[in-house]
Amino acid sequence: MAVKKTKTVFVCQECGYESPKWMGQCICGAWNTFVEEKVLPIDGEDKRRRSSSAGTEGGAGARAKATRISDVRSGDYTRMDTGIGELNRVLGGGMVKGSLTLISGEPGIGKSTLIIQAAAQIAGRYGTVLYVSGEESEEQIRMRADRVCRGSVDNLYLLAETNMEAVMKVAEEIRPVFLIVDSIQTMYSEDLDAAPGSVSQVRLCGNLLMRLGKMGQLPIFIVAHVTKSGELAGPKIVEHLVDCVLHFTGERNQELRILRAFKNRFGTTSEIGAFEMEEEGLIEVENLSKSFLEGLEDGTEGAVATAVYEGTRPLLLEVQALTSPTNIGFARRTTVGVEHSRLNMILAVMDRKAGVSLINQDVYVNVVGGLKPEGTSIDLAVALAIYSTFKGIPGSSTTLAIGEIGLTGDLRSAPNADKIIREAARMGFKKIILPKKNAERIADVPAGVRLAGVTGLREAIAELREAAPGARGER
Template identity: 50%
Template sequence: MGKKSPTVFVCQQCGYESPKYLGKCPSCGTWNQMVEEKLPSKNDSRSRVSISGKTSKAEAITDITIEKEERVKTELVEFNRVLGGGVVPGSLVLIGGDPGIGKSTLLLQVSAQLNNGGGTVLYVSGEESPSQIKMRAERLELRGTDFYLYAETDLSLIQETIENIKPDYVIIDSIQTMHHPNIDSASGSVSQVRESTATLMQLAKMNNIAIFIVGHVTKEGNIAGPRMLEHMVDTVLYFEGERHHTFRILRAVKNRFGSTNEIGIFEMRNGGLEEVLNPSQLFLEERLAGATGSSVVAAMEGTRPILVEIQSLISPTVFGNAKRTASGLDYSRVSLIMAVLEKRAGLLLQNQDAYLKAAGGVKLDEPAIDLSIAVSIASSYKEKETRATDCYIGEIGLTGEIRRVSKIEQRVNEAAKLGFKRIFIPKNNQEGWTFPKGIEIIGCATISEVIKKAFV
């Protein structure tokens, strides 16, 4: 009998390893996720070797020359901005999103544009045949010369193809379908995803190839596979949106070459994805005049200010416990603001059901939206409308004070650009900058002060 290969039990959710089987993972707490996998042999370790045969070696920091970080721009301005200015050669970018949201369509458009700019593209698909991709490319009216399609899941064959073609850009769709021959486990397992990503990272860094990886997401919305996957890559992008709506949001949650939490907004059309260059107008265009429970906030998404309508519906509860529902807003933040309004502004909300949402499907999570949420709730509770040209910016403290927020000048300029006349801001944010002409800036110290002035 031959000697049995050493094995380890690996959690398929977080990558935790255990020498024996466990029903519940001690790291992430999920049940029935421990799968037995063979340990890679010691001979599997590899040094970084480029296509030209150059091996990585230690160098003195004084001997290392820094080349100017060049970026390749695509025709999609929104995509360039989310990446921090364009595609960086040698970068490894992970794009996650729900099935059918448009990840493959976005990458097909981007790769065709990179090809038109003079770059060689290799599109590797483990889920579709070349004819299926060609059909989608024709529907999007994409043409290319040095654009190669390759339907393969064996990473060693993909590596050979990359060495033969020497592309400038590689798209892997998707990382969960890739199979590394040195790892004896199923495609999509923690070991396979980790080893495949490590191999692609070596190819990207040693050969200056920009590689885009598509990642599936779990039902919780996180990228499937070990959390280590997000740490290994340079940039993590999430492609979000409702399949029943045409708008899509590309969000950067990690970026070694630019700002995090940057977003780009696209609209899905028959001819592919088209960028939305003025998202503030998009989020406000269907706002009803004279409606109660509505207020507008200038929120920051990365480096960009976006005006979003926050809507509230406050109604007396029928049952004993009041119901609280929030869509696009943090539930804990809404509960906290309602408690402050009850204690510091005298609004009796404990027997009221509250339903809140950020219009347009955008998710807001920053302190500066507090004041707008509070005014929206007060407007619905008092049945008094706010002015259509009012905007509210500020963080609310537990004692009812309005606290200072960052980047106030950019927020106010965005509101002024779209025709807002009165802007409520924290009192401490009034000094040290010049605001646009024709705008009334109202500095407020407490939430009670804002509510008194908002409904005049």
């Protein structure tokens, strides 16, 4: 193994000027400020490095150099409009130059469709876009582009390649403004003998793409596979390496698709984007609340409307519940969109604080649309939906319930209740059951809306029975 020889340089402590020999006076005018330093040359072609040094671009004499934080230019990131409003929303306002974004999802969910639509929009707005595919031929990608892309795609270049060195060479030749790699599990580097998709290959290819993007201020989208459990395949280090991690979810037999950010260095992770899969590609869903509430009708037992605040907008949705007598063994608890542990807690509070025992009942809870809302604002709606189906109380399509249930049976305040109320009024709701503390802080109540402020679960149940159209009473 060859030993790298060090060389001696003299550095001015005032301005940082480097000289191969000692000088009494620096070019900045300072005297006797030079200090001798030993420098270990770094190979500029070392692919493991994030970028070249600040002073020189490559070369055997390239020297790593730290920068004072006060000398680093700070300001807003330069963002690119993808031409897709819902994608811009999830990214935090657009795509940041030099960013590395990882997008994953189940096979056939629409990842490639979304990306090629964004690629076509960016190609028409900003210039050359390079789409690298290790899974499909150029003809297959062209067929999809003809179906889902609108307008001219002359600036969109296709490359069917799995060799990372070849991809980087082509990127240097055509200098795209946006690069897409579909997918990272199919790429390999000549520096390793491991098979494509292995931990070492995915890690190395991710590092090479990061180096390419950061050095050239090139935004890069990486498509990734998922495991059987729906988690991102490959080493966890890739998620730490990238700037944004997006996940595309939805049922393949349904049209609705939800895009959510699990990590975003340039924005919030609480935003979601909604799309519908149509023959002409993915269509943005502007009124997501309406699509979630389409099946909510008067007189339906076990259905209650609720709301959560996702990022910068309130989102109204429907919670459904069903109870059935247990035949054998222990009672079953099945949830879709609600944490299993959270449901068990709500059932325990209903038993001890509201006198509703479900120990001999199977309980099923579903958030309509396949959405998994974050936070605890839907607790009250879950409890009321369970009570409604257990007691045979028909639900009201104009009543909405929000609030967190505490272990003492009281209701805790829901965040952004004022904005949720305005959205509920716009959607035609007449009565909103919410924690009393929230109701007291709402000064401007929309016309035609009645706020039912309650302190505990028993009061909320009483308000539900009052709102029920043609209630049949308890069984």
